[in-house]
Each structure stands twice: as C-alpha cells, then as structure tokens.
Amino acid sequence: MFKKLLQAFVLNARIRNAAIGVIALLVLSVVPFFNAPPPHVELAAEALLEHGPKWFTNGLLTTILVDLIIILLAVFAVSRMKEIPGAWQNIVEMLVEGMWNLTQSIAGHGSANSRKFFPWVITIFIFVLVSNYIGLLPGFGSIGIYHSGAESHAQAALDNQLAMAGAETVAVAAAAEEGKPVLVPLFRSPSADLNMTLALALISVFMTQFFGVQALGIRYFTKFFKNPFNDGMGAVVGFFELIAEISKIISFSFRLFGNIFAGEVVLLVMAFLVTFLLPSIFYGLELFIGFIQALVFMLLTLAFFTMATVSHDDHH
Template sequence: MVPMPFAMPLLPLAELEVGQHFYWNLGNLKIHGQVFLSSWVVIGALLAVVVIGTRRLQREPAGVQNLLEFLWDYIRSLAREQIGEKAYRDWLPFIGTLFLFIFVSNWGGALIPWKLIHLPSGELGAPTADINTTIALALLVSLAYFYAGLSRKGFRYFEYYVEPTPIMLPFKIVEDFTKPLSLSFRLFGNILADELVVAVLAFLVPLIVPLPAMFLGLFTSAIQALIFATLAAYYIGEAVHEEHH
C-alpha cells in the first residue's frame, strides 16, 4: 500500500505505513518478519537484563537484582491475588512472561527509534501491534486456563459451566470465545492506535506536539500489559477455583 496521500518526501521519519508487512517465506508459509525481528530485540533485552541481574544472587540484593526482585514480587502479588494461594506458583512464570513480554514490547515499540532502520517493506514497531502476536498470546491464555482447570479438577472442571445454575451454560460457552477475542483485540487496538496517533501527530507537527501523546502512549502501554496479565491470571484463577458447597 502507498504511504499516506499527503506524505511529503521531506519527512521520511513520519511516513505512515499500515498493514504492510515484511514477508519471510518459510517453506510455503508466510510470516511477518518485522514482528519477529522486533520481538527478538525485545526478548534479547529481557534476557540480557535477567542474565545480568541473576548472575550473582545475594541475600542482600544489589544493582539489577533489586529490579528483578521488585518485578518478581510485583508479578507474584498479581498472580497470588488473582489465582489464589494454592495454585499461583504453577502459573507465576506464565503470567510473568506475559506481563514482561507485553510490557517490554509495548515500551520498546514506543521508545526504540525503529524508524531509523529501513526494511524493504513494512516497518518495525511493537510486536504487540500485530494481530498475530496478540491472538497468539490470547490463545495461549485460553489453553492455559483450560489446562489449569482440567489438570486441577479433571472433568469436574466442566461443572463450572453450570454453576450456579445450568442457565449459565450458553453464556459460559460464549465466554470461552469472547475471552481470547477481547484479550487480543484490546491489546492490539490499544497499541496500534497509540502508534498511529503518535505517527499521525508526528507526521502533521513533527515537534513537541506528539510528546504528550507519546507519554500517554507509555502510560497506556504499561496499563495494557498489566490488564492482559491480570485478566490472564483471573481466567486461570476462575478455572482452578474450588466451589465450596
């Protein structure tokens, strides 16, 4: 697709390209190369911090270990609050990975000057601004809560669908579809909209004016990561929750 109709060649940094992808062919499969490139940067940054911070774990934390412990504690309290004391340990790594991956993706998309790197087609940005990523994450959450419920309760898990009354059955079934749908589209829409707003503002007024939108974008990005992780934990918590008769 062509850049915006009134894109001036003077402002290559502010060009808008939406829906264009940098295709890689894997056999006869097509994948979005720019998503994987930026996600590798994100994962690399994450792993670098983690490896540096856990090299020498001490009883009295110093340096990056403090940051990691703060994150761990934050994620633990999130998981414990939503999943409950009994099962949260099994799911803490998953919730934590979702939170960290989404958070670093969102912030990376907003803070790293991707536009300086030119791809033959499409452009680099937050991996979470691609619908494939968000649907992948949301489907993982669906699988996770089904697995959590089935492994903890066996087939009694399906009692959840008829509680408190069998009238709930259709709603609960519909919920299984709306959960991943809302999770994925909420994240996708927020991050894409944030990138578009910043890009459009930067395209119209390249100085200062986009800054408030960028700050708002950082805020939204953090909130979205928190929302995604919290909801994922909540769904898992709902699946492993034991009714007390």
C-alpha cells in the first residue's frame, strides 16, 4: 500500500503537484504573515457608520443586496421567457415547480390552500437560502470599515473569550480592550442578523393564526382557550398549545440564526487556526446547512399553515 502510494507520488506528476501544493499551503498556514486575524465576532448586526444612524447596519445593507440579487435573477429568468427554456430559465422553473409540488404535497393537490400558502413559503425558502449563501461569499466579514473602537465592554469581553482560541490571545485581547480600531464588516448575512430571522418567525407565526382564522373562523381559537369548567384537561392542553405557539417564534428565529451565525463563527475560527485547506471542508458543510435550514424554515411554516387550517373538533 505504502509502496504503491510512493510509486504514484513519484510517477504521476498530477498527484505529485497536488501533494506539494497541499504541503505548501499547510506550511504557509503557520507562517505569521498569512495568519488570519483573530476572529472578531459580533452577535448583533453593527451600524456601518460610526456616527451615522444606528439602524443602518451591515445586516440591513446585505438584506437589500439579497433582495436585489433575487429580483435580478428572477428578472433574468423571466424577462425572455420561452416555451423552450434556456439554462437559467430551466433552473428557476425547476425551483418554482419543485416548491409548488412540495407545497401541494403537504397542503393538498390543487387546493385553494396550496395557492394561498405558496407565495409565502417559496419566498421564505428563496430569501433564506440566498441569505444563508451570501454569507459564504469571500469578503463577508473581511471587508469593512474601521471604527475607533469605543465598543461596549460586553463586546470586548466577548472578543476576549473568542480570541482565547488563538495563540496570541493575550496581546489581542489587550488590544481590543484598549479601544484599538475595530473592523466593522461591510456585509453580514441577513440570516446571521436576529432582526431578519425574528421577522420571518413573526410573519410565519402570525400568518399561521391568520390562515387558521380564515379557514375556521373564531372557532380556530378554541384550540387555545377552552372553558375550564366543561373541559378541564382541554383547558390545560390549550394553555400548552398557546405556549407552544409563542415558543415557535423563538425556535424559528434562533434555529436559523444559530445555525448560520455559528457556521460563520466556525469558518472564522477554522481560518484562524489553519488558514488554508481546513476552512474548505467547513465551507462544504455550511453549504449543506444553508440549504437544509432554508428548507426546514419553509417546510415547518408550510406544515404549521396546513395544520392551522384543519379543525381539531372534528376528530372527536
């Protein structure tokens, strides 16, 4: 086995070059010049302009960017729509048709519910997917504006903790605490901004109630509120249902935020530890997670929508 490998190494130029490249990159990773800076991790989206409005955050800027990308891609696919589709039109049609079939398979084939739910869930999917993936582009987290560093104490402490992962911990931590200029990234994946995930969670849960009331009328709320003197057990269950409904907001928002934010932190840390090669593996993982999270958000929303339109009284 070893002999065979050695033979391949000596004889096959391609394998030899690849191996030399790998070794060179690994060596470069420990050369101080190529070391990534210690990861600067900020839980909240930061205001881009130091003295500008607080609401103009990198998360908001990237949200607008995501919107533009989605709309441009849509326009590009639909502007010259043909019976015989081109490559891009084909991909977009595949996406829309796939989501449409998925919606129908859960909400009922050809049902009015499918048509009502479809724009909500497919927009969630597309928006979350593009948001997740845009954070993986080079330049996210690395291009930014230096602020004078009058960060809050909590932020410095967080930086301190995360910088522990590195070797030059003490110096970096000290520098951060002393108010050294801090890089505020120009872009931030919207999925790593709680405002976006919370907004989507609120929309999802609110629309669940909306569709429920639309389908069942005032009867929908009997799921949560029952007369405790008639049906004591039912009242307790209804109370739990209410809590579950509210906790959906939190689970929706923090699931997406946590996955994407953590993914970005993992990428940063990996780039900090071994500059080359190692992050590539995690990039693959993040691509997978980005897709799965978009799908999960969409499918859960769809499932809740569908469940809300079904009357629970009929079961008894």
